[in-house]
Amino acid sequence: MNLTGVELRRIAMPLVSPFRTSFGTQTSRDALLLRVVTDKAEGWGECVAMADPLYSSEYVDAAADVLTRFLVPALAASDALDAHAVAGLLAPFKGHRMAKAALEMGVLDAELRAEGRSFARELGAVHDRVPCGVSVGIMDSIPELLDAVGGYLDEGYARIKLKIEPGWDVEPVRAVRERYGDVLLQVDANTAYTLADARHLARLDPFDLLLIEQPLEEEDVLGHADLARHLRTPVCLDESIVSAQSAAAAIRLGACAIVNIKPGRVGGYLEARRIHDLCVANGVPVWCGGMLETGLGRAANVALAALPGFTLPGDTSASGRYYRTDVTVPFVLDHGHLAVPTGPGLGVVPLEDELAAVTTATTWLAV
Numbered sequence: 001m002n003l004t005g006v007e008l009r010r011i012a013m014p015l016v017s018p019f020r021t022s023f024g025t026q027t028s029r030d031a032l033l034l035r036v037v038t039d040k041a042e043g044w045g046e047c048v049a050m051a052d053p054l055y056s057s058e059y060v061d062a063a064a065d066v067l068t069r070f071l072v073p074a075l076a077a078s079d080a081l082d083a084h085a086v087a088g089l090l091a092p093f094k095g096h097r098m099a100k101a102a103l104e105m106g107v108l109d110a111e112l113r114a115e116g117r118s119f120a121r122e123l124g125a126v127h128d129r130v131p132c133g134v135s136v137g138i139m140d141s142i143p144e145l146l147d148a149v150g151g152y153l154d155e156g157y158a159r160i161k162l163k164i165e166p167g168w169d170v171e172p173v174r175a176v177r178e179r180y181g182d183v184l185l186q187v188d189a190n191t192a193y194t195l196a197d198a199r200h201l202a203r204l205d206p207f208d209l210l211l212i213e214q215p216l217e218e219e220d221v222l223g224h225a226d227l228a229r230h231l232r233t234p235v236c237l238d239e240s241i242v243s244a245q246s247a248a249a250a251i252r253l254g255a256c257a258i259v260n261i262k263p264g265r266v267g268g269y270l271e272a273r274r275i276h277d278l279c280v281a282n283g284v285p286v287w288c289g290g291m292l293e294t295g296l297g298r299a300a301n302v303a304l305a306a307l308p309g310f311t312l313p314g315d316t317s318a319s320g321r322y323y324r325t326d327v328t329v330p331f332v333l334d335h336g337h338l339a340v341p342t343g344p345g346l347g348v349v350p351l352e353d354e355l356a357a358v359t360t361a362t363t364w365l366a367v
């Protein structure tokens, strides 16, 4: 397969409601899609970097720049394009895992469409539908939170994740437990705490949470290992896990009992599968995280979430959780599950009118 060129497409999608985390509030998604054109087929990639470097050091303008100046030219230099070789070709360039993941995803989608194979088949999916969790942002009041959680439970979501931060943690969790009983419940701190908060975070232990996600800063792996010894609630890592190598180190150090796998954060779906395999070999449950993906990234995430080690519901919500209209046929919850796409490649393609309606810029990178 030979690369003809890559189209960078910036899109702006309004969120159905503000989404507040410990690092800010989002009201729209400024995202970058890639259309990878080869002599055999076209493929789509989605870069999950946010508009600002608040979740990690990456941000969407930087991703567009590094793709334009370094990553796409590096692929153009190779003659026979093979998705499994992309990571090696891009390895000389440090970091920019979300940009690399988007490019690898587009090449993999083109390759699989040309071969008539699905992402699910390529990655090793064993289920044809996956149970879905939902991420609930920080709210202005407990009543507002309880209404939001009740709405999601009515929609059939299998698991609730509450965003927490200092000042919004024990009471919201207590309120949800008291109102909704033994619903599957977990919390996500997005690095908002320090080891000095250990005693306070242990106050979450009585609420039988599935996990507490990324309480400390990304690089504080040892701190997570220390914290884990003070908590009954299992520690799950997100931001800290950027590769199979970092997952192995975190597991060895006792920094996490569970891993949130986000393909964009770790450099792509193939590295995500390697992390899955490593975690399964170590008896560490994994689940698929989300980055407010459009239906393109959502399709690939649902395929990944169908691998055997994904034993916890992921943040693979329906399209309608975030968007009034998606750029693909929307993913709709069916009894708390999403169906794994079965078509070639991602199994979905952008809808022309919907994509045009949210497109803010298009750049063609000829090779």
Ligand SMILES: O=C(O)CCC(=O)N[C@@H](C(=O)O)c1ccccc1
Pocket: 021, 050, 055, 134, 135, 188, 190, 238, 289, 290, 291, 292, 293, 315, 316, 317
């Ligand atoms: O359902 C989704 O797609 C979002 C799930 C979610 O909460 N993502 C969080 C996270 O920290 O995991 C996030 C949101 C926005 C930006 C980065 C990360």
